[in-house]
Amino acid sequence: MHRAAVAEVFVTDAVVLGEDHFLVGSQWPRDHALYHPDAQRRSDPLLFAETIRQALVYVAHWHYEVPLGHRFVGYDMDFEITDPGALCVGGRPMPVELEARWQWTDRRPPRRYGARLEVALTVGGRRCGRGSLRVVALDERSYRIIRGRTGRAESVPVAAEEPYARLDPGLVGRLRDKDSVLARGSAAGEWLLRPNLDHAILFDHPTDHLPLMVLLEGFRQLGHLMTHSPTSRPGSPALTLVSAAVDCLAFAELDVPTRLVVREKATAADPTAVDVRAERRLHLDALQGDTVVASCASVWAPVRLATAAERPVGLTVP
Structure with missing residues (x-):
């Protein structure tokens, strides 16, 4: 997940539904230091954004064998909560599923992997949102070349x-x-x-x-x-x-x-x-x-x- 703290990992598992098609499981905490529920006890929508990010990273490494040492650089992300009522926090952690579809946008292994992940959000069996994330994963040499162009590698x-x-x-x-x-x-x-x-x-x-x-x-x-x-x-x-x-x-x-x-x-x-x-x-x-x-x-x-x-x-x- 490109996370150092186990407590910040929300994705729990994934299964293959078809070609470039996955079901990603996640569990959202009832409370969180930063992504805490609002006054109406609805989950923070940025939990959804972070779960999309983690899902893409997980699928990239687990299924498509993008090397673990590659750097992920985000191009764009979007999300929409279509049914905010589905995000009410109850008496247990929230069961979340992302139906995800993978699309290659710039695949040049082993140094460069560009991809977009499109997801549909379901919480407790209730469809309630959608989102996407586009990234490029680069090996260390390619990343340093790109960062060097800005003159700020360090x-x-x-x-x-x-x-x-x-x-x-x-x-x-x-x-x-x-x-x-x-x-x-x-x-x-x-x-x-x-x-x-x-x-x-x-x-x-x-x-x-x-x-x-x-x-x-x-x-x-x-x-x-x-x-x-x-x-x-x-x-x-x-x-x-x-x-x-x-x-x-x-x-x-x-x-x-x-x-x-x-x-x-x-x-x-x-x-x-x-x-x-x-x-x-x-x-x-x-x-x-x-x-x-x-x-x-x-x-x-x-x-x-x-x-x-x-x-x-x-x-x-x-």
Whole structure:
């Protein structure tokens, strides 16, 4: 899974259904330090994104015999939760299945393997989402050649003493100070992506650039900040992330400040208004200097509380 910690491995098994067709099993925890359930006890959608990533890596090594030492570089990822009610956390870990289809996009063994994995998400027998991930797996020599083109083969972290305090975790939908990855930038409407490089989940093992999942976490936190106004009326429905599409356009270096900006935002009813009761669509960019290194189109939708019939056995909603 390209994970150092056993506790962060969510994929449990896989079987072959046909040519380039698989069923991947996973178990999502009832709680997680970073990917914790929301106030409505629904699983974090980024658990789905991380499971897609792990499924691709597992199938690549297990079935297609991509060498274990290859470096995986993400090009794009997208996911959509079509039935958020299926993600209610119950009294036991959540049984998850991904029906996955593999497509080669650039296969040049033994040094380069490009592929896309398309998945359909089922939780407890209930179809509730879809997603995909496209990557290239490179041997060490090929990876160093690509990284050498940027002039940053040995990227180092941004100096820790830079005076940018991270936002309060509650403002970005997280529980712990260390989980906040955003700081206010020097210009209005601009934020800095400043993750803790010692974070045991975001940086589970050493890396020379910001991983796709760290960029996605930054986009998610900024989306939460934009869609959850502290002045919202009591009883207003919360918004939850139901889809995201991330494009990685360049390596995001550790030693260059990363700015996040919202390029457009709109509601379904009025593209100029902000209404917490309506669906919100956000397009966010991550920039280093004047270069866009990644972009994300996301959709945030009002949360409907699950009915008693929809809740898993053992779930109590206060």
